[in-house]
Amino acid sequence: LDSDAAFRGVIPYLISPIDPATGRVLEEPLRELVDHLIGHGVHGLSPLGSTGEVAYLSLEQRVEIVRVVTDQAGGRVPVIPGVAACSTAQALRQAELFTGLGVDGLVLILETYFPLQQEQMASFFETVARQVDCPIVLYSNPILLGSELTVDTIVELSRIENIRYWKDASGVTGKVLSVIGRTGGRLAVFSASAHVPLLVLMLGGVGWMSGPACIAPRQAVRLYDLWLSGDFSGALSLQRALWELNELFSVTNMAACVKHALTIQGFAVGAPLPPQPELPARARSELAAIIERLSSTDSCSASLL
Amino acid sequence: LDSDAAFRGVIPYLISPIDPATGRVLEEPLRELVDHLIGHGVHGLSPLGSTGEVAYLSLEQRVEIVRVVTDQAGGRVPVIPGVAACSTAQALRQAELFTGLGVDGLVLILETYFPLQQEQMASFFETVARQVDCPIVLYSNPILLGSELTVDTIVELSRIENIRYWKDASGVTGKVLSVIGRTGGRLAVFSASAHVPLLVLMLGGVGWMSGPACIAPRQAVRLYDLWLSGDFSGALSLQRALWELNELFSVTNMAACVKHALTIQGFAVGAPLPPQPELPARARSELAAIIERLSSTDSCSASLL
């Protein structure tokens, strides 16, 4: 555990609520969601990730979402939005606009069109990192983004001062083991949803950046607290219940899942952005059932504490 | 051969020349390139495709490129820019901006982030097509874009009035055979670079939309003319020489290849957009050699005519 990490714990990915008719950001439900999540103890907020449908948003929409979230968070927890682009220049532009709005850090996401070598991927991350003052979370995702940083590249990038975090979506736990072993505390590791987050914590990770935490913030925070307190078996039991969300995500559309789950909970965040489909009826029932089970697991665990 | 197709023949993909310091479109070399290509007999121009590094450009840069190309073409040949987005709303916005600049058609490119079902892909193409007046070229590319329209979906989309063209980058010639057979002349097919274009013509295709044609417009047009005149064996011989460009493209970065080849030919179009690399030294020599060989093949073929 890297005790100096400014970002740690449970950091939900925020959905992006958009008015389908006008394309405008739905400010009210977004502000309500921010308050709700902070109220349940999350340790940070990350808008504009995969869950935030970042690839489907215009630059104006992205800026507006960062403005609203940063304003509503009001410094209570760090706000760490995603900067996502194929081109270094577009990433720099987003980084400049977002830091101008007072964010606390950036999740740097390299989208790829033509395939890149490690050297070029590294140049993207390095160029943007050197241009900003805030801490950077490296993000690679071989499946959704087509970019896969090797352990060697990650180790090299960790030598740049403000590259302080890495969030891996490969699901390869051996890679997490190697990166933690080889960066000697320079780089703190967050679990993404491709991993069982509890295992990343066991390996020395500092937290969990996740879509499921946007649906079940209380349980996600408790999982983290159980682990912190050394109660592995309590944490494992809660992890099993939470993992059902990940399983459902993997066979449906993630944004559709999270938006529907929030709608059930009373947040008018709307549907996923077309051409993405709304969650089909069967998945809706399954999602409702998982949320139901999570609530009861939650109570049981609570009594164990 | 669908004799009613308004778009046919050789339609080069245009590169996007950008000033690396300011991000501004380099207007002069772009205008020169447009004149050069039209001067060598190409039948249309398509900015903002893969070769045009569309995924690396801001909306402002895209609009500026369409403005310059449309203005310079001045109606001499049709201009058919790419509209590329993950979201239907972003695609609609681009389509509106481009048609406002007087383009003759649109290549509609579905980028994907979260995987889509055929029904949702179809909704993207249909929604945009119904919103504009000009002819639409469907474009699917399973490797670069992750979207692969099935024959059934293409046949269904061909029933929408202004969906008149399909350009396939799968390289599966059987699919071309099936689509041409099943759309009964409603859909004209263009070859992409994943195919040997001469074979797509033999199957009933109407032309070739291509990056190589931006490098070797005269030879590409001659290939098309030889085929039109029924000289298959002359066309095959020229095809073999031209195919070397495709082979080089497939092992390097396409934009880097085309931009370097144009630089050799005197167009100051600059380097590919970072983090894409410039063409390595070895590929530069190989490219120069292929261009050299193409020139001589060209003269030989000329004497055969």
Place this chain on the structure above:
Amino acid sequence: LDSDAAFRGVIPYLISPIDPATGRVLEEPLRELVDHLIGHGVHGLSPLGSTGEVAYLSLEQRVEIVRVVTDQAGGRVPVIPGVAACSTAQALRQAELFTGLGVDGLVLILETYFPLQQEQMASFFETVARQVDCPIVLYSNPILLGSELTVDTIVELSRIENIRYWKDASGVTGKVLSVIGRTGGRLAVFSASAHVPLLVLMLGGVGWMSGPACIAPRQAVRLYDLWLSGDFSGALSLQRALWELNELFSVTNMAACVKHALTIQGFAVGAPLPPQPELPARARSELAAIIERLSSTDSCSASLL
């Protein structure tokens, strides 16, 4: 067209009829099939390919099939069985056993388990080729076999005297163009089912090794004859009808298709080897309809001749 090629034209892949209870080769239907195919004018026979479920057979079953087919063919057409193995030693053993039974050539199939470099793939083909006297057909299939010979490796292997043929299942027509261009007549190319065979012939191929030809030998031979006679448009029309078989193959199990189609035609060849499934009811109807259409196309084409 390489006029010295001993193997050319239509060479069907044979299915492997096995008694499910005893595992013994069903000799009678296999002999009847051999006679039937030769009677319809095929130019060779290839047992033990993908269609022959070679990966599902014991060595004893493979030997028995080669014995029966070679005996029944009786020198009327060449017999070219598949030698398929991950290990060079197992391939050598099969090659020795099959050549001892009087086969005319071998289709050499490299199965892969651990990934190989080109150099090692080449050593497999070279070692086996140098150990036998008969002509060798190189076979690579990136999808089913995981081995993909590059153009460079194929060109190098073509320098070995008895490596005379290449059958490509990649479906990449540009590769066929390059190999034919670069082997200068040393290597004759057969189309596999991943290609539209007529196009491979147009590029300079010598024939079609195929599962569909086992179902529709008369139409396959006519396609070849139409092409030989220079009637491209007649050939294209027949190709379209035949391609429906390929389309059905690609969404079902190939062995199940061919075995069921032969059963319809009166050959008691049985079901595919478990755990492969029999053809589902819906595909059976579709297959029957295609065969029906093929018969009528056949008559039409006949009258055109």
Place this chain on the structure above:
Amino acid sequence: LDSDAAFRGVIPYLISPIDPATGRVLEEPLRELVDHLIGHGVHGLSPLGSTGEVAYLSLEQRVEIVRVVTDQAGGRVPVIPGVAACSTAQALRQAELFTGLGVDGLVLILETYFPLQQEQMASFFETVARQVDCPIVLYSNPILLGSELTVDTIVELSRIENIRYWKDASGVTGKVLSVIGRTGGRLAVFSASAHVPLLVLMLGGVGWMSGPACIAPRQAVRLYDLWLSGDFSGALSLQRALWELNELFSVTNMAACVKHALTIQGFAVGAPLPPQPELPARARSELAAIIERLSSTDSCSASLL
């Protein structure tokens, strides 16, 4: 932890030493290896896995290896060879031959050629399991074998009495979590090398079937013992050192690695079977360095105990 599992702990995959000239099994080094591994405390032996180059061996070679290993083990630890085939019939034949030699269980490996549905994969495992008396280890490997059992299929197969184990090579820890959660103790889970084995143990796994354990049996057994004794941090430290073997395996040929590492340690097991290459010089040095480091880690850990 399923306390009734007969197989548990560290079970190395054995290499297959073959005389390259004659193809005969090298009996002496194989017997020495069996004694060496048992002497270092391994809890079972598994010949004929991926590490055992099973896909490269004839049926006779497989039988001979099982005979030698079973004989030499002499009941000291269970022997659980791999049964590997595309066809149910071939798998049944191997199972019958191996159980006739007195093995204690079978690792059932479904090789695939044509793609299969879950139902057909299940029928392969079920048919073989019902035909034998001994415990069965299900094995799926999406990368090397192309077969990927879903959680649902595994849960269903776990209802067959002698299907008692599952070894997963997908590396997806969430799948392990789900299978353990949903099979309610009916199925014990082994870690394969795609996982960090310590994590699979933390999730409730019973052991580690592995190639690295054939190289470093003492350290692998100590890792297991440290975990059993509740010393997670000691185990994690040893895991990090052992993981270097997995990292090297993943960029080289696994059989080449293990065979070379055993050769260094004095076992004359020879080279990997052609066309697989011997370990390149650079990987040899790296392997020697890892083994060196492992020995010292080992001593340190020892003093900690």
